[in-house]
Amino acid sequence: MKNILDLVAKPKLVKVLWFLIPFIAVLILICKGNSHINNYLIFKNVFWHTVHHQHLYAFYPTEYFDKNHYGPFFSLIIAPFALLPNFLGVVLWALLNAWILFFAVHQLPLSSKAKHTILIISLIENVTSIQNLQFNPMLCSWILLTYVFIHEGKLGLAALIMVAGTLVKLYGIVGLPFIFFTKEYKKIIGYLILWSVLLFCLPMLISSPAFVLQSYGDWYQVLVEKNAENISSYQNIGMTDISAMGFVRRVSGYYDLSNFYFILPAGIFTLLPIFRYSQWKEVTFQLTYVAQVLIGVVIFSTSAESPTYVIAVVGFAIWYALVDSKPGHWMFYLLLFVLVLTVFSPTDFFPRYIRKEYVIRYSLKALPCLFAWLIITGQLLSLNFSSKFRHAN
Secondary structure: OOHHHHHHHHHHHHHHHHHHHHHHHHHHHHHHHHHHHHHHHHHHHHHHHHHHOOOOOOOOOOOOOOOOOOOOOOOHHHHHHOOHHHHHHHHHHHEEEEEHHHHHHOOOOOOOOHHHHHHHHHHHHHHHHHHHOOHHHHHHHHHHHHHHHHHHHOHHHHHHHHHHHHHHHHHHHHHHHHHHHOOOOOHHHHHHHHHHHHHHHHHHOOOOOHHHHHHHHHHHHHHHHHHHHHHHHHHHOOOOOOOHHEEEEHOOOOOOOOOHHHHHHHHHHHHHHHHOOHHHHOOHHHHHHHHHHHHHHHHHOOOOHHHHHHHHHHHHHHHHHHHOOOOOOOHHHHHHHHHHHHHHOOOOOOOOHHHHHHHHOHHHHHHHHHHHHHHHHHHHHHOOOHHHHHOOO
């Protein structure tokens, strides 16, 4: 496995693969017709529905199937693409998602080899997300850049993208603990308040204050409904609740098991490493914590779908890249476990019957990432990162 990574992880080849494969995949989708770009049509119409004061979370069967679950602020993110013809808008949306994650990974305080390793491990999962025309690669990059900007002292920018990510999809809030990696946490809290007010109100420029305020209330309601739908998705071998909770519920058959029994311990074990004050200055500790957060926000969410896992896989890849150049065999086995069950299980490389009857039915895509999260959490709580890990730079 290491030889394969060393062979493939070359700057020019990585860059070509990273952009070319999603580009080809999206072109194929466009050729198949509008039914294959449904997510983009939902996104595009968030803008137009905001402009025309139409309910952002209603069903519009003549425009697309399913419905929107993103916040009103997303209308501004998608606006430049909504103004374009579908063909051009889809291509540019996909390439922007690919580029911004590529950019964010390259901003991490890691060696070039480590960055290439992250991109290679994440490549197929990124394609899966972009092929579904998802926002997740962009959201993942915003979480990464929240850390990067805090690390570089650009606190205003860190606060901006953290608030933006939260107002689009609540996952963005997971960047909040990163503020402990700067001594100027009071300053960044001030920026967070400022940007929260500004970005909350900004969609009013293309709509009206009353409509936007109502839409935020509607957003809360639709998220509550969506959570209930996700938990019950086992009834039709659903593609949501691909989470630690979904795995336990579907394997045990105890479908009434509350999220509380997972999210509370997960929250506690996510916050506990913050109390290791002596480790804060270690970049490897910080990046390992970023990896834990990226994995945890996915595997402990009932809204997690297969395309959401680009966030978790990037988290795993960061952790893998931090390990010494000669990791133990267990790391290779865990990498293989992640690649087979998390990354390749949704693709045509994986047997269809096994995917449907086992991987989807029992939310097995979450299992390798859950193992990784548990190991990372143990390391965050016990290791001396100045001696156990190589320096990031």
